[in-house]
Amino acid sequence: MPDNPFLDPSFQIRWSALTPEFIAPGIETALAEAQAAVEAIATRELAGLTFENTFLALEHATEPLTVAWGRVTHLQSVADTPALREAHNAMLPRVSAFLAGIALNAPLWARLKAFAESPVARAVTGIHRRFMEETVKDFRQAGADLPADQRARLEALQSELAQVTQKYSEQVLDSTNAxxxxxxxxxxxxxxxxxxxxxxxxxxxxxxxxxxxxxxxxxxxxxxxxxxxxxxxxxxxxxxxxxxQVGARDPHDNTGLILRILELRAEKAALLGKPHFADLTLERRMAGSGRRAFDFMHDIQQRAAPAFAQECRELEEFKAQQTGGTVTRLAPWEVIYWAEKLRRARYAFDEEALRPYFPMTGVIAGMFELVSRIFGLRVVERAVGAGVEVWHPEVKYYDLFDHAGRHLGSFFADWYPRESKRGGAWMNYLLTGGPQPDGTRKPHLGLICGNMTPPVPGPTGKAADAKPALLTHREVETVFHEFGHLLHHLLGEVEIKSMNGVNVAWDFVELPSQIMENWTWERESLDLFARHHETGASIPDAIFAKLVAAKNFRSAAATMRQVAFAKMDLLLHMRTAEFVGLKDVEPAVRAAIADCLIPTEPPTPTVVKRFNHIFSDPVGYAAGYYSYKWAEVLDADAFTRFKREGIFSAQVGAEFVANILSRGNSADPAELYRGFMGRDPDLNALLQRCGLAPAA
Structure with a gap:
């Protein structure tokens, strides 16, 4: 076992030992070992190249580094401290520069290309061929064929992007907490x-x-x-x-960082021969180009526009009727408030009435029962302490088994907000197992995090008399969503680790997560877990009927909100030159998407200064926010099979595992989707689910 806990390859992570002083020496050691491994490939004799000593060796070369660095970045997102942040930021430029430089290593690329073009490479088949072809595309897309001076510039760009996007993320967190x-x-x-x-x-x-x-x-x-x-x-x-004002005011103003991030991304795209960053990013995703993604979102906007205008007008009229005033635009801080009042008036439905039926423990238990029925899985909580450590006392640990008792993987769950934890909800992986060369299979290790409504401490402050965490229905959807991502990782059967689980095209990755949300709307599945925390009663029929009736309340507004985010993202990355010369992108961005925004007085600023999805990572969701809607088309359509053949159908569940959840990036995502549905996706399934098109 290594002295440095960040380098310990053990499945059980010693979280208590992962303290900031070990970050620099651990990452420096991992960097040196990875560099040596890459150099060994880059200096091989051209005459003796094989798949094993080129592509497969490269796959293994960076694994210890990515595992160690993954622990650092994870802790920075759930247990941020000044010392941890300082240690993380000190190593970030070096890690980013090294990883970005791999594809720009000319001798390494020469070996990979030489083998890929050799006669012996034609004998490489299956997942190895897919990996070889995808790696060649990765290198070309990253600039491997550029001249030396441009490769050097690209490396510098990547390093700076890592630093400025990290700073953006920190300022969103700090201004939120301030x-x-x-x-x-x-x-x-x-x-x-x-x-x-x-x-x-x-x-x-x-x-x-x-x-x-x-x-x-x-x-x-x-x-x-x-x-x-x-x-x-x-x-x-x-x-x-x-x-x-989050991210928009000193000392946490992201205005300058946004401009710099856009400049760096545009320069990167230009170096790589693309007209803009969106085309560079989407070249190998399902959308294929920025224009196709933009047209997809614009199409949805056009379909939702009449209903959106009607919803906005209805809300203004409702407020006027309730207050005895004239019909005028609402203030932006009134929209959610009056929308909730309208929903209650129209459906006599108060979402808060559902909270007692969604205790977190019951939701989790019901979700586990659901995947047992559909996917043949068994989830078992393991007590912290018996060889298991966590990074915070609230964190839970679970093991996942298949119907035959095989240990598929384990995971951590961290559901409640803390000031040291970033906002939102997410899934990530810590270790990738899967099929091994000797025919065995190693378990995967992952995590899910959220910022849900926490438990209420009792009068004594002890856990025994605390009131349970009672969730909203939207929070229940989020729990199911992140668990879908987690299953994608834990059920992976891809022997090439970098192609397992969620390492797929970004506009395909949301299918396994978003399809899980569908079960939170079905009476049969809700009855598995939606039980009153005091009486054990299921949701009354009258309340359930109101939930379903209100499902598409202001669905056009919700759709247009996603359209606004996606179009903002795409416009910033397709027409960057129009924005980078400005002192502040906010006015121009708002004007560009004004027809997607609820008309208010005063006008609502955009989220551009706190848009972590597109600015807190060198790539992340940048030019890719449309993926949520793209994947919604996939999940709405795919769920029609369950609706048709049974929402608990083990047969359909097994096919979803076989064609989607276990396959990772082992084939083109369109091919995987057709393997499950037998055809390409149908947009109408989503429009019908949202009430924006008549039911079939």
Whole structure:
């Protein structure tokens, strides 16, 4: 076992030992070993090249480094501290430069290309051929054929991109954490309308900071109920203003970073012979080009536009009718509030009425039962301590087995918000196992994280008398979504690790996650886990009927919100020259997507200053936010098989595993999809599900 815990290859990670002082020496050692391994390939005699000593050797060369660095970046996202951030940022440029430089290593590329073009390479078949061909494309797309001076510039670009996108992410987190709203004891009446659970959470938040009253933050479990239910307009305006200023004000202003990131990406695309970053990024995704992705989103916009205009007008008319005022545009801090009132009036449905039926423990248990029935899986929680460590006391650990008792993998689950943890929800992998050369199979290791409504401590502060975490239906969807990503990793049967699980085309990766959300809307599956936390009763028929009836309430507005994000992303990366010369991209970006935004007075700023999806990673979702809608087409269409043949059909589930979940990037995603559905996807399935097209 290595002395440095970041280099320990053991399946059970010693989280308590992963402290900041070990980051630099551990990553330096891993970098040196990876460099030596790459150099060994790059200096091989051309006459003795084989698949094993070129492509397969390269696959293995960087694995210890990527595993070690993955632990560093994971901790930075869930347990951020000044010391950890400093150690991470000190090594980030070197790791980024090394990884980016692999494809720009001329002697290495010469060996790979020589073997790929040799007669013996024609005998390489199956997943090895796919890996060889994909690697050659990776190198060419990354600039391997560029002259030396341009390769050097590309390496510098990649290193700087890693640093400025990391800084962007840090400033979003820091500015989110920097704001609080404290309502003092004497002003309790100002909290009228706020649900009891949100008020109790705000009380606990204040107590944790040694304050009296109720403390609200910009973290979603605090912000969402506040903006949805609080009656006082002035307080909602105060929180809305703070939320729109995340990443937009000193000392956490991302304005300059956005411009620099766009410049660097545009220069990278130009070096690689592409007109813009979107075409570079999407060249090997399902969309194929920025224009096709843009046209796809524009098509959806056109289909949703009439319903969107009607929804906006209805909300203005509803507010006027309720207040006795004239029909005018709403203020942006009023939209969610009045939309919720309209939904209640139209469907007599209060989403808060569902919370008691969604205790986190029940949701998790029901989800595990669901995948047992559909995919033949068994999930078992393992107690922390018996050889298992976690990075925070709230984290759970589970083992996953198939119907034959084979250990497919294990995973960590970290569901509740902390100031040291970034926002949102995500899945990631820590170790990739899968089929081995000797015919055995090693288990995979992964994780899922979220920022869900947390449990409510009891009067004694002990876990035994705490009230359970009660989720919204949207939070339940998120839990299922991230678990779908996790299954994609844990069920992978691809022997080339870099092609396993979620390492697929970005606009295909959301299919396994988004399809899981469908089961949160089906009565049969809800009855597995949606039970009242006190009585054990299932959701009453009347409430379920309202849930379904309200499902597509303002669905055009929800669709247009996604269109706005995707078009903003694509326009920034397709027409970069129009933006980089500006002092601030916000006005121009807003004007470009104004027809996708709810008309308000004053106008709502865009999320460009806090858009982590596209600016907190050198690539990430940049030029790829459209992928959510693209994959929604896939998941809506694919779920029609379950609807037709049975939502618990083990046969359909087995085929989904065989064609999608186990295959990773072992074949073109369109081919994998056709393997499951027998045809190409049908857009109408999504439009019908959203109520934007008549049912078939």
């Amino acid at each position: 704001w609080q709203l404290l309502v003092p004891e004497a002003d309790e009446a100002r909290l009228a309308g706020l649900p009891a659970h949100a008020k109790a959470a705000a009380r606990r938040s204040a107590e944790a900071k040694g304050l009296a009253g109720w403390r609200f933050t910009l973290h979603m479990p605090s912000q969402e109920p506040f903006m949805t239910y609080l009656e006082e307009d002035a307080l909602r305006r105060e929180m809305w203003t703070a939320a729109t």
